[in-house]
Amino acid sequence: MFGPLPRTVRLLDAGAGAGSLTAAFVSRCCEKGDGVRAIEATLYELDGEILDALAETMRECEHRCADAGIRFTFAIHSADFIQEMSLRLAGDLFGTPQPHSFDAAIANPPYRKISTDSAERRALRLIGVETSNLYTGFIAIIQRLLVPGGQLVGITPRSFCNGPYFRPFREDFLSQLELRRLHVFESRQAAFRDDSVLQENVIFHAVKGRNQPNELTISSSSGEHGDDITATVFPFADIVHPRDPEKFIHIPSTASHAKAKETMDGLRSSLASLGITVSTGRVVDFRLKNALRKEPESGTVPLLYPCHFNGGTVHWPKLEARKPNAILDNDETRPWLVPSGVYLLTKRFTSKEEHRRLVACLFDPDQVKTKWVGFENHLNYFHTCGHGLERTLAVGLYAFLNSTVVDQYFRRFSGHTQVNATDLRTLTYPDRDTLQAMGRDMKSLDVSQDEIDQTVTKHLHARR
Numbered sequence: 001m002f003g004p005l006p007r008t009v010r011l012l013d014a015g016a017g018a019g020s021l022t023a024a025f026v027s028r029c030c031e032k033g034d035g036v037r038a039i040e041a042t043l044y045e046l047d048g049e050i051l052d053a054l055a056e057t058m059r060e061c062e063h064r065c066a067d068a069g070i071r072f073t074f075a076i077h078s079a080d081f082i083q084e085m086s087l088r089l090a091g092d093l094f095g096t097p098q099p100h101s102f103d104a105a106i107a108n109p110p111y112r113k114i115s116t117d118s119a120e121r122r123a124l125r126l127i128g129v130e131t132s133n134l135y136t137g138f139i140a141i142i143q144r145l146l147v148p149g150g151q152l153v154g155i156t157p158r159s160f161c162n163g164p165y166f167r168p169f170r171e172d173f174l175s176q177l178e179l180r181r182l183h184v185f186e187s188r189q190a191a192f193r194d195d196s197v198l199q200e201n202v203i204f205h206a207v208k209g210r211n212q213p214n215e216l217t218i219s220s221s222s223g224e225h226g227d228d229i230t231a232t233v234f235p236f237a238d239i240v241h242p243r244d245p246e247k248f249i250h251i252p253s254t255a256s257h258a259k260a261k262e263t264m265d266g267l268r269s270s271l272a273s274l275g276i277t278v279s280t281g282r283v284v285d286f287r288l289k290n291a292l293r294k295e296p297e298s299g300t301v302p303l304l305y306p307c308h309f310n311g312g313t314v315h316w317p318k319l320e321a322r323k324p325n326a327i328l329d330n331d332e333t334r335p336w337l338v339p340s341g342v343y344l345l346t347k348r349f350t351s352k353e354e355h356r357r358l359v360a361c362l363f364d365p366d367q368v369k370t371k372w373v374g375f376e377n378h379l380n381y382f383h384t385c386g387h388g389l390e391r392t393l394a395v396g397l398y399a400f401l402n403s404t405v406v407d408q409y410f411r412r413f414s415g416h417t418q419v420n421a422t423d424l425r426t427l428t429y430p431d432r433d434t435l436q437a438m439g440r441d442m443k444s445l446d447v448s449q450d451e452i453d454q455t456v457t458k459h460l461h462a463r464r
């Protein structure tokens, strides 16, 4: 993915492992012979056990380069990249020298959540970076170490593209790096099957600078060896919408995704314009442990979890489930409950076996009689100012959110199985009349995917 390189390339490989990425870079320079005369590689690796293999790979690179007439030198740093570079970058404060600048960086950084008080987070904070995963921490530092025009090719999970927690990272990334190319692995298993990593991954090529390109090539493949790669050029504004405050990086891929996007782009209503709000379930169960009850009893109200979803409606109580079915209704718990009414619920987390990312279900007060109800934190719920929704509108919303078109649209930019309230808030929706017409057409909620799709498609077309 690298573009033209200078005659002497200062290359950074952070989290180098056995050095395969540097070896690939060297190999390309040797084969292409496109003017690179010297490569100065800097490698960071924390794992002492892999350093011999890394040194061995670097010696092979030396030989390979010697044969191709390229001067190759390398320096292996057996150090923590985050700690060392954060300190150096914050050098003005500490009087330590500024780090080197690099013309190119290649990275497959480690992936791990880093908690707010971890050593990594504290180090990153020294340079003004606040991020919750090691890989985004690595990329944020690498970006700072590039010269203007310096290039970065990285392979990472795609969670940074739309996770709400990655918003500051996206802002930092997109304000300092020009995104030139993205490759997405469509299958969650293929790329890292051996490590049982269930992440969808992307490879990106970015250049240090402040002018995003007009167009961007997005390619995709399954990740299986030898599989076809399909590539399409998209306007950059389709990938990162110019006025999107979340700076989501939308990744379109197949034709059906493009079609779904076209349909969704034709919708003009927002949740706010429909007078509807979506919130995350307010009952955080471990904080209210003492108030939870396995079975309903006097003084309790229903507590709903994703396990209560059943064919479009809520099945409650579910006594065989491991989750509690009820919560005490008292002064302490009342702020976390909502008054009974028609609510639309969606799961925040779906398992990869589920055929849709977005799974919606209706809470119907005619089926579960109660004055108050608790929605647990693994759910999102749609409401009107803290109260229930009008029934046909809720049923229309049920059909729309469970439709294939929304699912495909959603998959374009969501690489993981989590559906946050922010994601639902930023979707476009049909207008109220269309949603109500869909609602009236749904004679039952427990219908096949085909029937849902037919209803939704019919009304989306009718409104054109």
Ligand SMILES: C[S@@+](CC[C@H](N)C(=O)[O-])C[C@H]1O[C@@H](n2cnc3c(N)ncnc32)[C@H](O)[C@@H]1O
Residues within 6 Å of the ligand: 014, 015, 016, 017, 018, 019, 020, 021, 044, 045, 046, 047, 050, 079, 080, 081, 082, 083, 107, 108, 109, 110, 111
């Ligand atoms: C996902 S592996 C990639 C290895 C290699 N680049 C590759 O693609 O085959 C990430 C590597 O980063 C190393 N690593 C983890 N934390 C590190 C840190 N704080 N500083 C330097 N290296 C680190 C790990 O030991 C591991 O070898």
